[in-house]
Amino acid sequence: MNRWVARIWAEDCGATRILSPFGCLYGLVTGARMRRAPIGRVAIPVIAVGNFTVGGAGKTPTVGALVRMARAGGLTPMVVTRGYGGRLEGPVVVDLAHHGARDVGDEALLHARLATTIVSRDRLAGARLAERLGAHLVLLDDGFQNPRLAKDLSLVVVDRASGLGNGRVMPAGPLRAPLAIQIERADALVIVDSGEGTHPSTLALIETATARGLPVFDAHLAPLDPELVAGRRVVAFAGIGRPGKFAATLAACGAQVVDFVAFADHHPYTAGEAADLLKRAAAADADLVxxxxxxxxxxxxDGPIARLARGARVLDVALVFDDGEGLVRLIGATMAGLDRRPA
Incomplete structure (x- = not known):
């Protein structure tokens, strides 16, 4: 997300109020789309992982955590994703030996390291392929607002620090559709804490969800190998929904961030940008991360991008639920209910 847009969407201001009529119009369209009846369903459970807003909330690590939970329970999960940023429309099974980010998008590559992942612009077609391949359940990455495929459980991920921003619909704010319509279709919230505080809208959303009887699960991002950067001088770079999350994680690991370069989410790096990052690290006598x-x-x-890939340390994170057992019970109850559903 553009940093200027993220800044004006964080709170109400003159620009967002001017854009408000356009947000109302967009909300009417997206709201009507969300109200459509699903075109089809599959015989296996479909768990959607989405968010109310545009930008990074933590969907990818949430899906990863659900994959691990499902496998711990003896199930075979498969991930279905649109493949944002990739050229392939699918449905296609991601092959790490042959596909790159230009083919299937960066998030699909991360999912494919943990589970069979299908890229499909048509979510229903992707879920049907997962069913044919023997999946016990489908984890739908970012298909919450998509009406084509019926969902059995919808988990909405919310970043604690950014929440719902100013609460307006795009382009006046970060909401993908009016909140009232979206929350009607949510089954639970996942509040992700990255150590950056709590936005007032997050507190209001939790109160609303609690009043509606929606379960609220707290979670936090935990670095897999904090010693990778602990005590080191680093030049960090990130092209994710909220680069500030990564900066906060580095600080929590004890890294000394001497330079931080933020890019837009899913940013395709150029040779010039890679060369600049290599130069910054050399000038600062610091590690790239x-x-x-x-x-x-x-x-x-080859070239500067390849050198950057070889020289940069990669600090990966995992999502940890404060009440993982509660979420497992919710998923289990959903699947048990589906066993009694008429064919």
Whole structure:
């Protein structure tokens, strides 16, 4: 997300109020789309992982955590994703030996490291392929607002620090559709804490969800190998929804961030940008460090991008639920209910 847009969407201001009529119009369209009856369903459970807003909330690590939970329960999950940033429409099974970020997008590559992942612009077609391949359940990445495929459980991920911003619909704010319509279709919230505080809208949303009887699960991002950067001088770079999350994680690991370069989400790195990052690190006598999502896009065979990929440390993170057992019970109850659903 553009940093200027993110800044004006964080709170109400003159620009967002001027754009408000356009947000109302967009909300009417997206709201009507969300109200449509699903075109089809599959016989296996479909768990959607989405968010109310545009930008990074933590969907990718949430899906990863659900994959691990499902496998711990003896199930075979498969991930279905649109493949944002990739050229393939699918449905196609991601092959890490042959596909790159330009083919299937960066997030699909991360998912494919953990589970069979299908890229499909048509979510229903992707879920049907997962069913044919023997999946026990489908984890739908970012298909919450998509009406084509019926969902059995919808988990909405919310970043604690950014929340719902000013609460307006795009382009006046970050909401993808009016909140009232979206929350009607949510089954639970996942509040992700990255150590950056709490936005007032997050507190209001939790109160609303609690009043409606929606379960609210707290979670936090935990670096897999904090010693990778602890005590080191680093030049960090990140092209994710909220680069500030990565900066906060580095600080929590004890890294000394001497330079931080933020790019837009899913940013495709150029040779010039890679050369500049290498130069910054050399001038600062510091290590380069980035996210796993960014590293997935550094897939050039040679040149500055290849050198950047070889030289950058990758600090990966995992999502940890404060009440993982409660979420497992919710998913289990959903699947048990589906066993009694008429064919």
């Amino acid at each position: 980035t996210t796993a999502k960014d590293a997935a896009r550094l897939d050039a065979p």
